[in-house]
Amino acid sequence: MFRRTFVVFCFFFFAFCLFTSASYAEQKTLKVGFIANLGNPMGRGLQKSLEAVIPVLNSKGGLQVGKDRYQVELITYDDKGSMETAKSAVERLVFKDKVKFILGDTTVESWLPITEENKVVAVVETPSPTVLKPEHNYVFQATSLNTLPTVVWGWFAKNYPDKKTVAALYPDALHGHHDAEQLELLCKSFGQKVVNITFYPMDTTDFSAMATKIKASNPQVFTTAGGGPVQDSLTIKALREVGWKGIFLNYRGFSPGQQREMQRLQYFEDSIFTLNGHEWGEVEPLRPIYKEFIESYIAKHGKYDYVGAFFIPKWYALAEAIRKAQSIDPEKVASVLASGLKFDSPFGQGMMVSRPDMGNQRTVDVVFATTIGTIKNGKVKVVYNISTDEAFEFLKKSGLFGYK
Amino acid sequence: MIRIIAQLTLDGLAIGLIYALLASGFSMIMAISGILFIAYGEFYMLGAYILWGLMVPLKLPFSLSLCITVAVTALLGGLIYLAVFERMQGRKLFFLVSILAAIGIAMAMKQSALLLFGTESRGMPSLFNRIIEFCGLTLTLEKAVLILLSVATVTALHIFLRGTDMGRAMRAVSFNVEAAQLQGVNPKRVYLLTAMIGCGLAGFSGGVMAPVYALSPEMGMITLMILLVVMFAGIGSMAGALLSGLIVGIITSFGQYYIGTGVAQILLFTTIAVVLFFRPGGLFAETRDEML
Numbered sequence: 001m002f003r004r005t006f007v008v009f010c011f012f013f014f015a016f017c018l019f020t021s022a023s024y025a026e027q028k029t030l031k032v033g034f035i036a037n038l039g040n041p042m043g044r045g046l047q048k049s050l051e052a053v054i055p056v057l058n059s060k061g062g063l064q065v066g067k068d069r070y071q072v073e074l075i076t077y078d079d080k081g082s083m084e085t086a087k088s089a090v091e092r093l094v095f096k097d098k099v100k101f102i103l104g105d106t107t108v109e110s111w112l113p114i115t116e117e118n119k120v121v122a123v124v125e126t127p128s129p130t131v132l133k134p135e136h137n138y139v140f141q142a143t144s145l146n147t148l149p150t151v152v153w154g155w156f157a158k159n160y161p162d163k164k165t166v167a168a169l170y171p172d173a174l175h176g177h178h179d180a181e182q183l184e185l186l187c188k189s190f191g192q193k194v195v196n197i198t199f200y201p202m203d204t205t206d207f208s209a210m211a212t213k214i215k216a217s218n219p220q221v222f223t224t225a226g227g228g229p230v231q232d233s234l235t236i237k238a239l240r241e242v243g244w245k246g247i248f249l250n251y252r253g254f255s256p257g258q259q260r261e262m263q264r265l266q267y268f269e270d271s272i273f274t275l276n277g278h279e280w281g282e283v284e285p286l287r288p289i290y291k292e293f294i295e296s297y298i299a300k301h302g303k304y305d306y307v308g309a310f311f312i313p314k315w316y317a318l319a320e321a322i323r324k325a326q327s328i329d330p331e332k333v334a335s336v337l338a339s340g341l342k343f344d345s346p347f348g349q350g351m352m353v354s355r356p357d358m359g360n361q362r363t364v365d366v367v368f369a370t371t372i373g374t375i376k377n378g379k380v381k382v383v384y385n386i387s388t389d390e391a392f393e394f395l396k397k398s399g400l401f402g403y404k
Numbered sequence: 405m406i407r408i409i410a411q412l413t414l415d416g417l418a419i420g421l422i423y424a425l426l427a428s429g430f431s432m433i434m435a436i437s438g439i440l441f442i443a444y445g446e447f448y449m450l451g452a453y454i455l456w457g458l459m460v461p462l463k464l465p466f467s468l469s470l471c472i473t474v475a476v477t478a479l480l481g482g483l484i485y486l487a488v489f490e491r492m493q494g495r496k497l498f499f500l501v502s503i504l505a506a507i508g509i510a511m512a513m514k515q516s517a518l519l520l521f522g523t524e525s526r527g528m529p530s531l532f533n534r535i536i537e538f539c540g541l542t543l544t545l546e547k548a549v550l551i552l553l554s555v556a557t558v559t560a561l562h563i564f565l566r567g568t569d570m571g572r573a574m575r576a577v578s579f580n581v582e583a584a585q586l587q588g589v590n591p592k593r594v595y596l597l598t599a600m601i602g603c604g605l606a607g608f609s610g611g612v613m614a615p616v617y618a619l620s621p622e623m624g625m626i627t628l629m630i631l632l633v634v635m636f637a638g639i640g641s642m643a644g645a646l647l648s649g650l651i652v653g654i655i656t657s658f659g660q661y662y663i664g665t666g667v668a669q670i671l672l673f674t675t676i677a678v679v680l681f682f683r684p685g686g687l688f689a690e691t692r693d694e695m696l
Contacts, residue, residue, distance in 0.1 A: 041524050172666060201665050203625070205525075205617035208415035209660035216408060230525040230618045241535055241544050242411070261460075262527030 030070035030328055033093035033102040037081035045307030050074055050315060052300040063319060066326035083110035094118050100330045103314045112139060121330045123314045132358040132365060140337050140364050142317040147367045147395060149182055152251035152274055154394030155386055157190035165195045167219035169235050171227045172199035179225050189398040195219050211238035225252040233262045240267045256380045257281050258306040268375045275373035277309030277347045282380040293346035309346040316345035338362035351388040356402030367391045407540045412657045418547045420653020421554035422609050427633040427645035429605035435640035436578040436598045439489060439502045443510035445627030447603045451477050451610025452619045456528055466531055473611040474604045481603020482596055517621040525620040550612050558646055574598060636676045638686025
């Protein structure tokens with residue numbers, strides 16, 4: 001009796017070991033590197049977004065790659081916004097952690113040679129044109145930084161043809177001057193005239209005198225970017241307080257929910273802005289992918305802080321490229337990204353586009369479907385949904401991207 | 405043109421009064437206690453955040469929030485004085501040692517704010533939703549309230565210092581502490597009260613500014629501007645601090661309009677340097693002894 005019990009026990013024990021070892025053998029892991037300035041709200045917001053969505057993906061079995069499923073392991077390093085620190089982080093990712101895919105940021109120029117030489121696919125956010133050059137095969141820009149302003153200005157110029165004079169306020173920093181140059185080009189492309197551009201130190205909070213100056217130049221349209229939501233709200237507040245009554249056009253992204261915490265929304269009445277990634281709490285119904293993202297974020301972190309959706313398309317582009325490639329071979333994934341990949345993300349539907357102006361026929365940049373919103377009687381209204389194809393038409397029409 | 409000049413003057417008045425208030429408190433601490441209180445700007449920052457915390461999450465009314473803000477910053481100022489400065493008051497190298505202590509306090513307060521509130525700026529919804537228009541000029545009701553409160557506070561401070569026994573005692577200590585002691589003045593009590601009033605003024609300034617502009621842990625950097633205003637005015641001159649604050653605010657406003665913020669600051673510093681060259685003790689320095 002005892003011997004029989006022992007034999008039965010051994011049988012089930014070995015069967016159990018075989019079953020679990022077989023399951024373990026099928027459990028595959030895909031390591032993805034992530035570097036960002038985690039001391040910066042945008043970097044921290046992206047980290048929180050990835051920490052929310054990747055576990056949900058893993059809980060559903062992981063990333064589908066052909067017949068296999070991979071659990072995604074995110075390896076995070078804080079680059080502190082420093083080129084040197086970022087380069088060290090990427091060296092660790094590539095040589096120690098052996099990743100083949102990296103989600104990167106504006107520090108990419110410092111570590112691009114490492115990823116190119118080691119054939120590591122890097123999906124980044126940067127306005128720098130360096131990464132878009134044809135000699136780079138494994139780096140892709142997958143956020144709206146480069147193309148969104150053109151899409152929004154193109155739409156605005158088409159739908160508000162009588163609004164010709166533009167004034168702007170930008171931070172007196174590298175990105176502020178870059179935005180100013182971009183604005184000059186956009187206005188020239190779409191037939192508008194810049195009547196005033198003023199720069200302010202980043203720590204400015206009193207915009208009264210600048211608002212008086214802008215009002216004196218009598219613009220029909222005012223825009224600002226790069227100072228952050230607080231500066232944006234203070235500038236428009238100052239303008240309204242001096243009696244300026246034109247249209248505030250925000251082409252980088254406007255969060256009504258965030259602004260409502262800082263400012264009365266009436267200052268933004270009749271403004272035109274992109275709502276991408278900020279629809280939560282403002283418009284219904286939400287796109288399923290965006291709704292899922294918000295729910296995951298809130299489940300993980302308790303509340304949504306409005307910045308999470310802006311740079312998350314990098315992950316969604318990479319994930320979709322791996323799915324379509326049906327492989328984790330970086331060559332195949334890069335090839336999919338470079339061939340006009342279309343993907344969906346909480347920020348909006350994206351389509352990889354080429355950059356002929358950089359001599360690159362591979363699709364290394366991205367254009368997004370864009371939701372245009374306004375404020376009417378303190379409430380957000382959707383004015384128009386620009387599709388990816390329409391958005392691409394605005395890129396072509398601008399003449400800034402080299403499309404014929 | 406006249407309308408623009410008038411508007412710029414009005415815009416400069418609001419920020420100028422805040423500089424004036426802060427300069428008055430800073431100057432008072434310096435003249436009476438002999439402390440170059442580098443951490444003064446952090447009390448301004450603290451006042452803004454306390455008001456934000458009372459009004460936004462707790463939804464208390466503005467008047468109550470401001471009173472609590474002033475009380476908390478004044479109390480904290482008094483506690484810091486008792487814990488840090490009282491024991492070294494009157495000792496050798498007090499001035500230098502107090503500067504080091506104040507720097508340490510400033511760093512601790514700023515880092516605490518960064519830990520608690522993060523690095524990003526934050527704003528507050530406007531208190532009053534009205535714009536006053538007169539003679540082609542515009543002024544928000546918010547700024548009008550800020551101006552009125554600031555003027556009232558400066559007036560109250562002036563009456564306190566000139567018209568009350570304690571005010572006279574504080575002025576006596578600033579002139580000669582031994583002579584004041586012989587007249588029955590308790591200098592320790594005077595120093596403590598000076599710290600409390602000064603820090604309360606800083607907290608008040610931050611509190612009235614918070615709904616008008618933005619909050620950030622970097623707000624404490626205003627200490628540099630206050631130092632300039634005080635040097636411009638002359639240490640110990642309350643009227644000078646008021647006028648200098650207004651002058652600085654208006655120069656900044658005109659500078660932002662005509663030449664840009666960065667160049668405006670250069671213009672401001674140059675103006676102050678020229679004034680100090682001819683009057684090293686400050687524009688409104690009262691006695692030869694106060695001139696360096």
